[in-house]
Amino acid sequence: MEVLAALNLGDFAQAFTKVGLFPVFDLAYYIVSILYLKYEPGSVEVSRRSPVASWLCAMLYCFGSYIVADILLGGSPLDYFQHNSHILLASAVWYLIFYCPLNLFYKCVAFLPVKLVLVALKEVVRARKIAAGVHHAHHAYHHGFFIMVIIGYVKGSGVALISNFEQLLRGVWRPETNEILNMSFPTKASLYGAILFTLQEAHWLPVSKSTLILIFTLFMATTKVWMTARHSHGSPFALIESWVCHLLFGSPLGSEDNHHHHPPAAAPSSPLKTKEELSDGTRKRKAKKAE
């Protein structure tokens, strides 16, 4: 019975990893990414003042992971821009989200039930990207385990890792923080995912790649949907991390919880909060005000 179950899970996982991402999943990825761009304070003004800068930011939000990974592997940062259909689709989404009359498109996709579906679809793309990144790096450097982890990490985190420079494009400069100093949940999950996929690629993890993709996708999708629905920014890793960091790096215990329970300590320097730490509620209100 168990063997059968395992076989079925394996078959299902393999079928799942063979589903094409373009256009449905990619479309969801572009919509959610550019939605996050619109939540950024000041991005609506930039879209009025300089459509070129706004379009470039939108492209960084959609294709940042490809751009950074290509740079890190010594390729052309523009390599992905040869896929005209992807660029055109992302550009159409950017246009509809920022310039659609009556803000109709934005209102539709930011409507919570719709958004939850899109967020879930986006996580399917993220899991695949991490796996593809690790695989690509493995192809280039057979024993470069550090390179595999870094490329998988970058492919999963996307624009977050270069958010300082993406903001600079919009005239915003917040040097006192960055995504590596204050990792948000998706960035952390991408790092752990990249480590898992690297272990799998090195055959140190007794599980097939498609099963790992399926499990990681399910974990990410449920967690992100749950967090989006509850406007939460807590991390399911907080407790384990707190203990591990205490043991390994002597970090004070429960520092992260304190950080969340006593916001006044961090509040005066609000730019310290990264974009994904802000609850969606706050961001939406800001985005509405900006219009």
Add this chain to the structure above:
Amino acid sequence: MEVLAALNLGDFAQAFTKVGLFPVFDLAYYIVSILYLKYEPGSVEVSRRSPVASWLCAMLYCFGSYIVADILLGGSPLDYFQHNSHILLASAVWYLIFYCPLNLFYKCVAFLPVKLVLVALKEVVRARKIAAGVHHAHHAYHHGFFIMVIIGYVKGSGVALISNFEQLLRGVWRPETNEILNMSFPTKASLYGAILFTLQEAHWLPVSKSTLILIFTLFMATTKVWMTARHSHGSPFALIESWVCHLLFGSPLGSEDNHHHHPPAAAPSSPLKTKEELSDGTRKRKAKKAE
């Protein structure tokens, strides 16, 4: 008769695009570029304090377009530095402009009639660079139309697109603006030129490349000479852009004109003005003070 005229124009255009740029046109390009560097506030102090930093900035001003285009196509940013004669010529210009006794060289080339000729010659180089950039990108990515436009744009704009980082080298940091947020006339013209050359390369424009180079060169040279002579920074595209941006992106009509007519609104935050927006008169006065 018309056919004959067309033939003659075509022949002339082809002859024109076969004229070698080195050394006359390149020399004019280096002189005008490093002249703009000397107009930058603080650059004379930097040339006294750290000749290495000043030389690097001068190289970015002269070869920035090659460096950025090489990075974007995944090549070596230093690739162009293998042309020792070009580097030596640009270095000689840098030395003469910054350290010539009695500031003689600077006074000669900044003398308006001389400068107008040099500015016109510089635009010949710009037009060729855009065409070469689009052609190079077309060679690497046959259907990468976005890549062609971006590479042409970068080749035409040169150091302007990385001015934030060029300033950083001189210890200046102005994150609140950049050349994409506030495009100057040459940057805009490079973008439109890159789009035209891409359309030509894709055979969607019924005109030969040499004719397009000739027309674009004539347009740029006359406009820039006119603007330099009148110390103007208005853009001939302003009216059309204003209407197109209003229709497509909902930008308020005539915003750019207001920006120019009511400077007090922008005046308190003077760093918002990009270097090419400042009239040459102001810059010259600043450069003189600095000495």
Add this chain to the structure above:
Amino acid sequence: MEVLAALNLGDFAQAFTKVGLFPVFDLAYYIVSILYLKYEPGSVEVSRRSPVASWLCAMLYCFGSYIVADILLGGSPLDYFQHNSHILLASAVWYLIFYCPLNLFYKCVAFLPVKLVLVALKEVVRARKIAAGVHHAHHAYHHGFFIMVIIGYVKGSGVALISNFEQLLRGVWRPETNEILNMSFPTKASLYGAILFTLQEAHWLPVSKSTLILIFTLFMATTKVWMTARHSHGSPFALIESWVCHLLFGSPLGSEDNHHHHPPAAAPSSPLKTKEELSDGTRKRKAKKAE
């Protein structure tokens, strides 16, 4: 007699350049580099708050020269990360320096006699890196003398040239200075060394490469040990530089000496001092306070 002496020196130099750097010399390089990272204000807090950011900074300190040189030659910045043993060794040093119980490891390696030996060993690595960088660039660009100098310079200077961006990773941004505007002694020595090695590679210097490596190593090791022992940051080049810069670039004579003798002039803007200009004594005290 003299011929014999020359032969012996040549033999010794050749034997010296054949000694493997891994693991002893590399270990010393990693220890001294990460020691300098710990001296940086705020780096201990970062190591507690975000071990990932701290590890990345440590890697930049250890492998920054490879990363920048790979970028400049159009390769993958992660290329060196395929050497797992080097990365693991550097990571172990990072862990021991930042998280060793009772700070034991730090106290051992920061103990002056130990440190002097490590500093001397580090300079052996620096000299070899410059020679290897120039040789590598020569292989890629046979007549690219500027490229050879730049790559040798970058290989010798390491993280210093990208210190602005390394600091940004730790949430620190000091745009008013950089290593090119205010070159420290090792950076200057790397530049002069890169020029010498380029002249040697172009056969304009009548000396074998191994002899040049030996002489440069001896010069650097004695100078750095002397400077570390005396907590000094003066440069042995100051006098010659002052005269050459006065003649060539019109810099005011003796400006550098004044800078050192009358610190009040520079004191209010303390961030202007680069990290290697601060005496080790000051840094140690700061590092101790931070714990």
